[in-house]
Amino acid sequence: MYGIASLLKPNAVLLVALLVVGAGILAAGCTTPGGNVTQPTGTGTPTATETANVTTAATTVAGGEAATVDLAAENIAFDTSTITVPAGAEVTVNFDNQDVGILHNFAVYTDSSAAEEIFVGETITGPAETTYTFTAPEEPGTYFFRCDVHPQQMTGDFVVE
Numbered sequence: 001m002y003g004i005a006s007l008l009k010p011n012a013v014l015l016v017a018l019l020v021v022g023a024g025i026l027a028a029g030c031t032t033p034g035g036n037v038t039q040p041t042g043t044g045t046p047t048a049t050e051t052a053n054v055t056t057a058a059t060t061v062a063g064g065e066a067a068t069v070d071l072a073a074e075n076i077a078f079d080t081s082t083i084t085v086p087a088g089a090e091v092t093v094n095f096d097n098q099d100v101g102i103l104h105n106f107a108v109y110t111d112s113s114a115a116e117e118i119f120v121g122e123t124i125t126g127p128a129e130t131t132y133t134f135t136a137p138e139e140p141g142t143y144f145f146r147c148d149v150h151p152q153q154m155t156g157d158f159v160v161e
């Protein structure tokens with residue numbers, strides 16, 4: 001019995017040693033793929049966080065009251081002389097320049113001196129449509145809008161209430 005036991009012991013030690021080495025290799029093998037799996041997961045998590053942040057930002061923006069304005073320019077004139085929006089609103093202006101070959105834009109200033117701009121839209125050549133978005137002033141009052149290309153002919157009151 002002792003003889004067998006003593007014969008088995010070295011084998012057992014060898015087996016344990018092999019198992020330990022094997023386990024080490026397996027562990028190493030598992031760690032590397034595990035690390036690779038973890039990295040994309042880690043990359044995916046910030047992406048999800050960014051998406052969440054974007055969503056949050058969008059929600060915050062949407063939190064401001066939205067106002068949509070349809071505005072057309074034809075024969076060097078706007079089709080309205082007064083635009084009214086809620087204070088602090090996220091304003092969307094659907095601008096339709098119907099004048100062929102003529103430049104127009106939409107711009108809002110604090111007053112008719114046009115010294116202090118609130119929003120200046122990109123100029124477009126008709127016939128063309130564009131969409132302008134900006135945030136209305138928080139302070140209620142009567143501001144001023146115009147086409148910068150035709151500051152005499154194309155003006156109006158931009159009312160914030």
Ligand SMILES: [Cu+2]
Binds near residue numbers: 073103104105147148
């Ligand atoms: Cu114009």
